[in-house]
Amino acid sequence: MEYRKFNKYDKPVSLFGIGCMRLPTIQTDSGSVVDEEKSIEMIRYGIDHGVNYIDTAYPYHNGESELIVGKALKDGYRDRTYLATKSPVWNVKKYEDMERYLNEQLKKLQTVCIDFYLLHALNKSRWDSLTKLNVLDFMEKAKASGKIKYICFSFHDDYNAFKEIIDAYDWDMCQIQMNIMDRDEQATVEGLKYAGEKNIPVVIMEPLKGGKLANNIPDEVKRIYGLAKTKRTPVEWAFRWLYNFPQVAVILSGVSSMEQLKDNLRIFENAKANCMDEEELALVEKVRQAYLKEVKIPCTGCEYCLPCPQGVSIPRIFDHVNSAFMYSSEKDSQNHYRQFLINNGTDASKCVECGQCESACPQNIPIIQKLKESHIFLTGQGDFPDD
Numbered sequence: 001m002e003y004r005k006f007n008k009y010d011k012p013v014s015l016f017g018i019g020c021m022r023l024p025t026i027q028t029d030s031g032s033v034v035d036e037e038k039s040i041e042m043i044r045y046g047i048d049h050g051v052n053y054i055d056t057a058y059p060y061h062n063g064e065s066e067l068i069v070g071k072a073l074k075d076g077y078r079d080r081t082y083l084a085t086k087s088p089v090w091n092v093k094k095y096e097d098m099e100r101y102l103n104e105q106l107k108k109l110q111t112v113c114i115d116f117y118l119l120h121a122l123n124k125s126r127w128d129s130l131t132k133l134n135v136l137d138f139m140e141k142a143k144a145s146g147k148i149k150y151i152c153f154s155f156h157d158d159y160n161a162f163k164e165i166i167d168a169y170d171w172d173m174c175q176i177q178m179n180i181m182d183r184d185e186q187a188t189v190e191g192l193k194y195a196g197e198k199n200i201p202v203v204i205m206e207p208l209k210g211g212k213l214a215n216n217i218p219d220e221v222k223r224i225y226g227l228a229k230t231k232r233t234p235v236e237w238a239f240r241w242l243y244n245f246p247q248v249a250v251i252l253s254g255v256s257s258m259e260q261l262k263d264n265l266r267i268f269e270n271a272k273a274n275c276m277d278e279e280e281l282a283l284v285e286k287v288r289q290a291y292l293k294e295v296k297i298p299c300t301g302c303e304y305c306l307p308c309p310q311g312v313s314i315p316r317i318f319d320h321v322n323s324a325f326m327y328s329s330e331k332d333s334q335n336h337y338r339q340f341l342i343n344n345g346t347d348a349s350k351c352v353e354c355g356q357c358e359s360a361c362p363q364n365i366p367i368i369q370k371l372k373e374s375h376i377f378l379t380g381q382g383d384f385p386d387d
């Protein structure tokens with residue numbers, strides 16, 4: 001395991017961090033719930049094998065994630081780990097709310113201090129509202145009181161917003177979405193390098209685009225990866241492209257099985273910055289172009305748009321559209337749409353255009369319009385339009 005050193009921190013951080021947004025789940029009569037035993041086993045296995053960074057957040061798994069992380073870090077594991085969680089800033093209406101959430105999170109996590117406390121999913125408008133509420137004063141007081149150690153933010157917006165926020169304070173870390181596909185989107189590679197120039201360590205989220213770069217690999221992508229001198233899996237290539245950047249402090253992976261965790265621990269065994277030569281970088285760029293040819297809706301499945309008041313399964317609907325094009329599986333997508341969405345009343349026709357989802361979407365997708373187009377396509381009534 002590679003550990004990267006940053007002056008701001010008391011000990012080096014493991015390059016591989018466990019993200020607790022996609023913990024293993026089990027189906028019960030009342031729906032899907034987190035498999036607590038398996039999740040705790042996995043988090044502890046990761047720590048026992050060198051991971052020292054665990055990331056969670058207030059809303060993950062409907063609040064269950066923080067509780068499970070709290071349990072996993074008992075029995076001495078907390079002392080061996082950097083713990084990161086995030087303030088649900090979209091719920092903050094007044095200064096006191098920030099204190100209330102922090103106290104609740106400390107309790108759920110069964111700790112007296114959170115190492116990395118992030119303002120969750122900042123964008124331009126959230127940042128503007130929070131500065132009016134004196135958010136940095138709150139964060140500094142929380143740090144002075146010993147309830148948090150490092151003042152940080154996670155980010156979903158564009159480069160200009162990123163630059164405005166990162167220039168506003170001497171942050172201890174920022175967390176951005178980046179992967180071989182999201183290179184020019186969100187904070188962008190330029191933003192990553194800018195943070196590096198300011199000596200602000202960067203934590204990466206969604207390195208496999210929520211799993212899309214690991215599953216159902218198109219033949220053309222396999223063919224391109226097959227041209228490499230050294231053979232690697234698509235997951236290895238995706239991580240390699242990220243750890244190649246020395247500005248990256250931690251790459252979070254939302255492992256949902258022990259098998260994936262072990263695979264990623266193996267991949268990170270020999271991870272090094274500046275390990276890719278021009279030929280390898282060109283190969284990944286070819287893969288990127290192959291994917292870009294097929295994607296119709298840039299949804300990452302983060303589920304920030306949920307719950308929809310009408311119960312519309314927004315990410316699943318978009319996933320069916322994208323899958324149809326990326327994996328040449330139109331009939332499969334249409335069958336699944338009918339069987340699991342129309343039959344359950346969670347299809348796109350239930351949308352009443354309230355727009356709640358659009359204001360929550362980190363990718364700024366025009367969800368209402370895309371739902372209409374998706375419904376026509378997935379019910380076989382017409383083609384999906386090109387933008």
Ligand SMILES: NC(=O)c1ccc[n+]([C@@H]2O[C@H](COP(=O)([O-])OP(=O)(O)OC[C@H]3O[C@@H](n4cnc5c(N)ncnc54)[C@H](OP(=O)(O)O)[C@@H]3O)[C@@H](O)[C@H]2O)c1
Nearest residue numbers: 019020021154205206207208209210211214252254260263
């Ligand atoms: N602050 C924010 O706004 C924010 C937003 C998003 C995420 N995050 C954090 O960042 C973390 C990482 O993001 P992410 O969960 O989207 O990570 P990710 O690595 O892009 O996606 C995780 C998914 O990739 C697949 N996967 C992982 N390792 C694999 C392997 N070795 N082989 C095959 N498939 C593999 C699994 O999908 P399947 O199980 O479907 O196969 C897994 O659920 C989250 O867990 C969360 O802690 C933060």
